[in-house]
Amino acid sequence: MRRSIDVVTGILILLVACSCNGTGNAQPTPPATPLKVGLGYIPSVQFAPFYLADQMGYYRNAGLDVTFQNGDDAQLVTLIGSGALDIGLSDGTSVIPAVSQGIPIVYAGTVYAKFPSVVFAKTSSGITTAAGLAGKTLGIPAKEGSSWIMLEALLASAGLTTSDLSISTYPDYGQLVAVEQGQVDSATGFANNEPVQMQLAGDPVTVLTVDSSTPLPGPGLVVGTSTLAAKKDALRAFVAATLHAMKDIITDPQAGLDAAIAVVPELAQDKTTQLAILNATIAQWTSAYTDAHGLGAIDPTAWQKSVDFMSGLPDTVVAKPVTVDQLVTQELLP
Amino acid sequence: MKRLQAVLPIAAAAVLFVVVWKLIVVVGNYPVFILPAPEVVASRFVRAWADGIMTPHTITTLSEVLIGFGVGAALALVVGYLLARSRLAERLLSPYLVAAQATPILALAPLIALWFGTGLTGKVLICALIVFFPVAVSTMVGIRSVDRGLLELGRSLRATRWQIMAKLEISAALPQILGGMRVGVTLAVIGAIVGEWAGADSGLGVLINLARGSLFDIPLMFATLLTIALIGVSLYLVVVLIERRLVGAR
Missing domain, CATH: 1.20.5 (Single alpha-helices involved in coiled-coils or other helix-helix interfaces)
Incomplete structure (x- = not known):
C-alpha cells in the first residue's frame, strides 16, 4: 500500500514539476500595440482591405490592436500630424500642401496606384479626350481639393485651362445627376463611383483619367513623422497586413465585399452595385509601377512630377518648396 | 475720462x-497647425489683407449678410406685427415659424443650395431665414407690450391706424425690436458662412475651407475667423449705435 502511495505521489510530483516547468518556460505574450487608423469620411466598401485584415486577424496576429476612425481628408491629415491618429488613408495631393505648411506627415504606402479622381461624361456627349472638354460644361463639387487639381492637370495635358470651359459647382455631390439629366456635359467624380453607377444604369460612359499625363499621387497610407519614429515596427506590420488583405481581395473580391458588409450591413441592400464599386476600386490599386515593384510601392519620379505640376499652378496650394524625400518614405514597405 | x-x-x-x-x-x-500663436495669426491677418486674399471674400460675405439681414428683418417686422395684432395670424403662422426655427440651418443649407443655386440668392435666403425668427419674436413681444392706455389716447385723438402703428406702437416697441436685431445681425453672419459651406465660389466660409482643406494654412484659417468675428462685432455695434440714436442709452 505504502509503495502504491509513493508511486502516486511520485507521479503527482512529476506532473506538478512538468506543469511548473512548462509555465516557467512560456514567454509572456507581449501586449498588442494599439494603432488608431483614420479612414475616409464614412465607412464604405472602399475600405474593404482594412475590414478584411481586421476580421481575418492579420492585424491581431501581427501584434496590433487596431481601431478605425472615420473623418474627412483635411481632418485626417491634421489628426495624423498631431499624433492623434497613428496612420490613415489620405490623398497624396493633400500630403504635398500639408508638408509644405509644416504638418509633420509622410506618405508611407500607395493604396490607389492610379489617381481615382476622373472626368466622366455620357458617351453620347462626344467627349473622348481632354481636348474635347473645350467649350463644354462641367460639374464639380468645389473649385478646390483633389478633383480641382486633377481637372487642372487634365486640361493642362491638352493645353487648356479651367477658363476654357463652363464650370458649375455641385457642393452636394449632385454632379452625377446633373450629367444624367443633361444639365452639364461632363463632371468630375471617382473612377470607382459615378462612372460605375452610370454603367450599371445602362448609360455608356466615357472616363478621362490624368495618369498618363500627370501621375498625381492617389490616396495612400500616411503617418506622422513622430509616430513613424516611435512605432516603426508596428506600422510596418500594419502596412504588410493591409497589403496582404488587398492581395486577398484582388484574388477574391467577394471576400472583401463580405468583410465590408460585416462592418456596414446596409451595403447588403444592393450587393451588385457594391461589388461593382469594389471591383472598380481594385482596378485602382495597381499600375504598371506596382506590377513591377509590388503592391503599395511608391514611385518617387511620379511624386516629383506631381510636386512640379502643383507648385507651378497659378493657384498653387504648395506654400513652400518641398522635396520628395520630405513627402514619402519607403521604410514601411515590405 | x-x-x-x-x-x-x-x-x-x-x-x-x-x-x-x-x-x-x-x-x-x-505646433502652428494645431494652435498658432496670436502673433502668427496677427501677421497672417495683415499679410492676407495686404496681398488682397481677404478683400474679395469679405466683400462677398458682407454683401450676403447685409442683403440677407435686410430681407429677413423687413419680413420679420411685418410678420411680427401681424402676430402681435392678429390672433388668426398667430394661430396660422406660429407652428410653422417655430418648426422653421427648430430645423437646423446646417441641414437646410444644402437643400437651399440645390433649389436656388450656389449664388447670392441662396445665401440671402439662408441669412433671411436665420434672422427672421429673433426679429419677428422681438417685434411681436414689443408690439404686445405697448401700453394700452397710450393706444387709447391715440385713438381718442383720432389718430389713423397708420399713425398709431408708426408713431405709437413701433416707437414704443423699438427697444425690443432693436434687441432682436442685435441678435439677428450676428446670426446673419453665421447664416452667410453656413450658406457658403453648402456651396460657393467666394466668401469667408469658402476661404476657411480652402485654408483648412486645400492649403492647410491654419494661421490663414484663424485670420479668416478673426475677420468674421470683426464683421459680427462691427455690425452689432452699428445696431447698438442706431439703438442709442433712436431709443437713447439705457
Whole structure:
C-alpha cells in the first residue's frame, strides 16, 4: 500500500514539476500595440482591405490592436500630424500642401496606384479626350481639393485651362445627376463611383483619367513623422497586413465585399452595385509601377512630377518648396 | 475720462484673452497647425489683407449678410406685427415659424443650395431665414407690450391706424425690436458662412475651407475667423449705435 502511495505521489510530483516547468518556460505574450487608423469620411466598401485584415486577424496576429476612425481628408491629415491618429488613408495631393505648411506627415504606402479622381461624361456627349472638354460644361463639387487639381492637370495635358470651359459647382455631390439629366456635359467624380453607377444604369460612359499625363499621387497610407519614429515596427506590420488583405481581395473580391458588409450591413441592400464599386476600386490599386515593384510601392519620379505640376499652378496650394524625400518614405514597405 | 473708463475694461479683456492664448500655446508647446500663436495669426491677418486674399471674400460675405439681414428683418417686422395684432395670424403662422426655427440651418443649407443655386440668392435666403425668427419674436413681444392706455389716447385723438402703428406702437416697441436685431445681425453672419459651406465660389466660409482643406494654412484659417468675428462685432455695434440714436442709452 505504502509503495502504491509513493508511486502516486511520485507521479503527482512529476506532473506538478512538468506543469511548473512548462509555465516557467512560456514567454509572456507581449501586449498588442494599439494603432488608431483614420479612414475616409464614412465607412464604405472602399475600405474593404482594412475590414478584411481586421476580421481575418492579420492585424491581431501581427501584434496590433487596431481601431478605425472615420473623418474627412483635411481632418485626417491634421489628426495624423498631431499624433492623434497613428496612420490613415489620405490623398497624396493633400500630403504635398500639408508638408509644405509644416504638418509633420509622410506618405508611407500607395493604396490607389492610379489617381481615382476622373472626368466622366455620357458617351453620347462626344467627349473622348481632354481636348474635347473645350467649350463644354462641367460639374464639380468645389473649385478646390483633389478633383480641382486633377481637372487642372487634365486640361493642362491638352493645353487648356479651367477658363476654357463652363464650370458649375455641385457642393452636394449632385454632379452625377446633373450629367444624367443633361444639365452639364461632363463632371468630375471617382473612377470607382459615378462612372460605375452610370454603367450599371445602362448609360455608356466615357472616363478621362490624368495618369498618363500627370501621375498625381492617389490616396495612400500616411503617418506622422513622430509616430513613424516611435512605432516603426508596428506600422510596418500594419502596412504588410493591409497589403496582404488587398492581395486577398484582388484574388477574391467577394471576400472583401463580405468583410465590408460585416462592418456596414446596409451595403447588403444592393450587393451588385457594391461589388461593382469594389471591383472598380481594385482596378485602382495597381499600375504598371506596382506590377513591377509590388503592391503599395511608391514611385518617387511620379511624386516629383506631381510636386512640379502643383507648385507651378497659378493657384498653387504648395506654400513652400518641398522635396520628395520630405513627402514619402519607403521604410514601411515590405 | 469717462470714455477712457468705458474702453479700459474692453481693452483689458482683449489683452487678457491674447495673453491666455499665448500661454496656452507656450505651455502646451502646440505646433502652428494645431494652435498658432496670436502673433502668427496677427501677421497672417495683415499679410492676407495686404496681398488682397481677404478683400474679395469679405466683400462677398458682407454683401450676403447685409442683403440677407435686410430681407429677413423687413419680413420679420411685418410678420411680427401681424402676430402681435392678429390672433388668426398667430394661430396660422406660429407652428410653422417655430418648426422653421427648430430645423437646423446646417441641414437646410444644402437643400437651399440645390433649389436656388450656389449664388447670392441662396445665401440671402439662408441669412433671411436665420434672422427672421429673433426679429419677428422681438417685434411681436414689443408690439404686445405697448401700453394700452397710450393706444387709447391715440385713438381718442383720432389718430389713423397708420399713425398709431408708426408713431405709437413701433416707437414704443423699438427697444425690443432693436434687441432682436442685435441678435439677428450676428446670426446673419453665421447664416452667410453656413450658406457658403453648402456651396460657393467666394466668401469667408469658402476661404476657411480652402485654408483648412486645400492649403492647410491654419494661421490663414484663424485670420479668416478673426475677420468674421470683426464683421459680427462691427455690425452689432452699428445696431447698438442706431439703438442709442433712436431709443437713447439705457
